[in-house]
Amino acid sequence: MSEVAISFRNVSKAFAGRRTVVAIGDLSFDVRTGEYVCIVGRTGCGKSTTIGLLLGLEKPSGGNVSVFGCDPFRQFDALRGKIGCVFQSDRLLPWRSAIDNIRVPIEIIGLDERRLQQKPTQWLDRLGLRAFENAYPHELSGGMRQRVALARALVSDPKILLADEAFGHLDEVTGDELRRDFHRLAKESGKTVLHVTHSIDEAITLSDRILVFGRPGHVAADIAIPRVRDSRLREEIFRHIENSERDAAGAVAA
Amino acid sequence: MPGANRRDGANRALNNDRHAEILAMVSADFDSSLATEPGERRYARHRLLDAATKLARSINVEGTIVLAGVLVAWQIASHFSPPILFPPLQKVVAAIVDIFDSPSALHAIGTTYLRILASLLVAFVLATVLGIAAGVYRRLERAVIPLIELMQGIPAVCWIIFAVLWFRDMETRIAFVIVVTTVPSFFYQARDGVRAISAELWDMVRSWRPSLPQLVRILVLPALLPVMLTSWRINLGSGTRVTIMAELLGGITGIGHQLRLAQELFRMDRAIAWTFVLVVFVVVTSAILSLLEARTLKWRHVRSAAYV
Secondary structure (H helix, E strand, O other), X not given: OOOEEEEEEEEEEEEOOOOOEEEXXXXXXXXXXXXXXXXXXXXXXXXXXXXXXXXXXXXXXXXXXXXXXXXXXXXXXXXXXXXXXXXXXXXXXXXXXXXXXXXXXXXXXXXXXHHOOOOHHHHHHHOOXXXXXXXXXXXXXXXXXXXXXXXXXXXXXXXXXXXXXXXXXXXXXXXXXXXHHHHHHHHHOOOEEEEXXXXXHXXXXXXXXXXXXXXXXEEEEEEEOOOOOOHHHHHHHHHHHHHHHHHHHHHHHO | OXXXXXXXXXXXXXXXXXXXXXXXXXXXXXXXXHHHOOHHXXXXXXXXXXXXXXXXXXXXXXXXXXXXXXXXXXXXXXXXOOOOOOOOHHHHHHHHHHHHHOHHHHHHHHHHHHHHHHHHHHHHHHHHHHHHHHHHOHHHHHHHHHHHHHHHHOOHHHHHHHHHHHOOOHHHXXXXXXXXXXHHHHHHHHHHHXXXXXXXXXXXXXXXXXXXXXXXXXXXXXXXXXXXXXXXHHHHHHHHXXXXXXXXXXXXXXXXXXXXXXXHOOOHHHHHHHHHHHHHHHHHHHHHHHHHHHHHOOOOOOOHHHHO
16 A cells, blocks of 8 residues: 555635635545546635645645645745646746746756756657747747646656646647646656646546545545546536535535 | 931830840849859848948937937027037037046046946845845835835935935945935835736745745846846936935035036036036946846847837
């Protein structure tokens, strides 16, 4: 049995403002090393907040978040270089060329580029961007920029990969290509993946397990994906999302 | 007159033949010159022509006409008024030449510009550090904002009076005045520049867990570079004005002092010549900043040209 890489135990998160917004109610789940887990759910069910908590950018209001036994918020530095993330938008630094954007994690973690298994130029090669090494982000198409973002997430060889609706905004063909690249690269290197997506089909295609989130942020269903995927699976996930929505509406009414 | 018509027709045919012959000769000559001209020379000639065309296009014809009109009007006025009001242009040119020829005048120029640049550098470092910190930490911003607003509200002339009363040393006075008058502008630019960095970029860089110096080097400073260059552009102008004013009111060296001497001696030509030096400084520094911008901000996707 592989070890637990990510663990959420009764985690809650509320954002204070003029009106307190509860993004995560009571969230508990584990992700084991090497697992590819997708999170699906409707807008506002705390999917992106979960990513923020894992990256240590948000402090949980309650409960415990743990990545390889470390609290990502309190032990911020302990997880340096262990988590890579591909965000919804490419988030490339506009003043850096493609290759220099890929180098951001290397500079921060302080890695010796010569000792890396896959150097930034090799990543560009693998993702078909070698000719655009010195191009600035505004000179690249949306798909190319997202490929650079993908290379940036992978270059430091992190143990955990997070993807926050990373391919949803691209056109179908580009999105599909990138999705396959991401899945292949993650599986090849045995990474633990937590992938947030709006697309049930994407989740079924890519993941070993699907967590269906309900509002406010809790696991409404935890579904292991069988080897042979059939159409009933999609319906089941859809039903879970609908039910969790009905439950949330009922709770508000009560 | 059929005979005359025939003669005319024959002449026209002869002219046409001659015309074609000359055209053929010219064209052959041109072709042979092209064929014999070495490639590099032809390329250099093309580049020169291109540069000349670009230069001709870049000249603001309307502005040049207005400027020339002012100079002509000035020259006409110099014939009808004493030189203290409108000195002839040749006298002004002679005064400018005199400035660049005299070591003491060059020393005055060097003194003023060293004062401006050194004081601006101090103000820039102080205000940028404070501005970045205020952009990140709300509490610090709340603590320093009243002080910055106070500094901004006090006119430069008042600061000059305070400096004269507080400090005995001339250099300290001028440096103090430049720093206090330019810190607010540098501060606001830096603070607002930090605030303008998108939360997405902050989160992306922070997700890799950088140290504070790494965060500043990788994200903050490059993001601030455009506003920093703009703030230098603004403050070079205001720094120059304040320095000249301070030198004018209480200086014994520098361009401001030279301007006061010109005023006391009723030498309008020298006053204009010194003003010319100031204008040259602003133009040169602006050109240097533009060059710096072109080199460091080439990543910017400038779309304005498309909308003009």
